[in-house]
Amino acid sequence: MSALTADNGIVNVPTQRTVEQAADAFASLIEAKHIILFARIDFAADAQRAGLAMPPSQLLVFGNPRAGTPLMLAAPSVALDLPLKVLVWQDEAGQVWFSYNATSYLQARHGAPAELMKAIDGIGALVRAAAAT
Numbered sequence: 001m002s003a004l005t006a007d008n009g010i011v012n013v014p015t016q017r018t019v020e021q022a023a024d025a026f027a028s029l030i031e032a033k034h035i036i037l038f039a040r041i042d043f044a045a046d047a048q049r050a051g052l053a054m055p056p057s058q059l060l061v062f063g064n065p066r067a068g069t070p071l072m073l074a075a076p077s078v079a080l081d082l083p084l085k086v087l088v089w090q091d092e093a094g095q096v097w098f099s100y101n102a103t104s105y106l107q108a109r110h111g112a113p114a115e116l117m118k119a120i121d122g123i124g125a126l127v128r129a130a131a132a133t
Contacts, residue, residue, distance in 0.1 A: 009105025011124065013098040015131035019044075019056035022096055023088045026130035030062050033126075037062045038083055056096075057089040067119035075112040084123055098127045 015022050027037055039061040047054045063083030072079045087099040103121045107114060 016133045023058040055090040075110040078110040
């Protein structure tokens with residue numbers, strides 16, 4: 001896995017933290033910046049409740065209406081990808097990753113104005129900060 005998979009717009013950032021630690025670190029960072037954590041979905045726990053097993057995997061859904069609303073007004077289809085999401089997951093080798101959609105990909109996908117994308121472009125810095133040990 002690379003730091004950026006340009007073909008599909010997904011950015012992958014490795015971390016030495018566990019999935020739980022990494023998700024906690026990310027949640028703390030966004031909450032400290034007064035960004036709303038709308039949901040935290042523990043896919044592995046959900047799988048276990050269904051009698052299935054999967055490696056640790058959590059999805060954090062977050063955003064700020066002051067940033068997202070102007071984007072959705074300018075390019076309504078961007079609402080398909082907002083609020084923003086970060087997936088924290090463990091691969092079969094035990095490596096933990098943060099994955100998220102590159103804002104350049106979202107801009108191209110929805111034709112959103114570049115100046116409005118700046119409001120959500122900080123996702124990479126937040127992920128890198130949460131990934132650091």
